[in-house]
Amino acid sequence: MSEIVVPADRVADRLDEVRIVDTRDAWEFEGIGHVPGAVSVPFDSFRADEHAAEDGAGGESGGSGAEESGDGQGMLPGADAFADLMSEAGIENDDRIVAYDDTHGVFAARFLVTAELYGHDPERLHLLDGDFSAWRLDHETTSEVAEFERSTYEVDPPAETPLVGIDAVASATDDPDTVVVDTREAWEFEEGHIPGAVRLDWRELVDDETRGLKPRAEIESILDERGIAPDKRIVLYCNTARRISHTYTVLRHLGYPDLAFYEGSLTEWEADGRELETGA
Template sequence: PFDSYRDAASTAPGTLPSPAAVGDLLGEAGVGSDDTIVAYDDTHGVFAARFVLTALAYGHEDVKLLDGDFSSWRQEYETTDEVPPVEPTDYVINTLADDAPIVDREAVEAAIDSGGTTLLDTRNEEEYEQRHLPGAIRLDWMELVDEETRGVKSGDAVETLLADRGIPTDRETPMILYCNTSRRLSHTFVVLRSLGFTDVAVYEGSMTEWLDADGATEAAD
């Protein structure tokens, strides 16, 4: 369940759960530390992407997002209602991975002040126009989804979209993604990483935390 890999007790709903909670979640699912995980959902991958981000942040390196979702899968492949047997594992996580792609509010403030980092707002146009982080560029996560296949658009199509928005396509460009509660940004994070962007981070608290802290915002012209 989606809420099991978010910290429901946090004042910022997008906060990651504790290391122990994630370890328990993976262990109860029978996942070992060297296993390959493929995550999917039936909402274009946005909830599954949040799981992928969580697993990566806690050091599970071999985790992937199904391109598409359950609805697109069953158009071409068989499905089953059988529940496989699960043998729980002892999955121990002590802390975030050293290369966890997570940044806090102070890091975002520093990025805004210094420049050189591209801020991407993954919410929809209406939300963005109402208010957004200073200097942020809108890249609605759904714009990366092919409506027909329910999967991710081609690499060329994504490249064109980025260029049209004035988003650098240099794969080493520092980027910070945000939304409201760190769900929608997860899909954009996975897509950009799959295209070879190497310096992509996510603002865990996102707009919820930013507004609670009276952070500066801009409105569209």
């Protein structure tokens, strides 16, 4: 399973080889059903502040959600909390993980990014192409909850991660070899964005009918139009670092080699009094 974003058919054929993580709310996992063998790890459980972002597909609330510790961790839950969460789910450090949600993959992508930042091998982290609504059209679901023994998951953050701080982002705005990408909706971008940023709503890369990614050629065309090229350093931000998780995962899937993840995002940028640009 070499791709970062994997088709449902391939996952269905390998359910006994991977750990499936369902990032929907617990009531959805229990009441609606889930992918066989999945474990429930709701979005709020790996978020530092569950009130920081709205859980709808449309957007995130700007403002006061992110941590103001100055450590660049943004909305990450903390190493000990994440280790305990993974241990409780029975996930081992060397497990191959496939995550999904029912919101085109944006919450599942956030889980994968969090796992990568805490040291899980990124080559063993995968996003289900499509979401639960797409899966259930062609594949089996269940209401039976699989039982897993508690593991001893150890967090070991790598020496280098894609995380960048606010000063690095400010410097990137003047770098001709870097593209700063705002993954929010058009109206949010127009109200205020980091100067020089290019807008790419994360949903532009998703097919509303299949609920998975658009065809690769179509995605590459969209990225090319915005100047988001593989030979550039790409710095991603949104409001509270949820939506950039999906775009980051897609760009990794496409083989972009130099990606930066601004975890503080616009929440931190505004709180620090940095300049905003308005308009389309």
